[in-house]
Amino acid sequence: MSPAAGIALMMNNYFHDVAPALLLASAVALWAMLRRWDPAGGPGAARYFLAIHRSMTRLARVSLAWIVLGGIPRTIWYGEFEWANAAGRGQVAALLLKHVLAFAFVAGGVWLWVGLRRRVREVEAGLAG
Secondary structure (H helix, E strand, O other): OOHHHHHHHHHHHHHHHHHHHHHHHHHHHHHHHHHHOOHHHHHHHHHHHHHHHHHHHHHHHHHHHHHHHHHHHHHHOHHHHHHHHHHHOOOHHHHHHHHHHHHHHHHHHHHHHHHHHHHHHHHHHHHHO
16 A cells, blocks of 8 residues: 555544544534523524534535445455554554444434424424424
8 A cells, every 4th residue: 555545544534433433422512502592582593503513514425425335445454554564563452442432422413313303393383484
């Protein structure tokens, strides 16, 4: 692997590690905003919240896309680039823990986003009606 390809793969892997955290963090942030959102704030507050929701949704979608698409090169070169390095340094347990946490972050983020969908629709319905 050329040095440039190695750097590109390393950056891909880094952003692939960060994407699950962004997915979960965007859902947690939106959930916190919804907990504090007051329908009595009027249509301006609802429009503001829905604008934030659109931005957070974009962040979540980009994160999910990076998890899926960034996982392709990571999987292809996993044995050569990541596993060999970790195994050679006795870090297999750390690598396993990292993947378990990443899976938990993705599952938690998806679960929260699905759960938030109903509440966001209530905000939209309140604005429309």
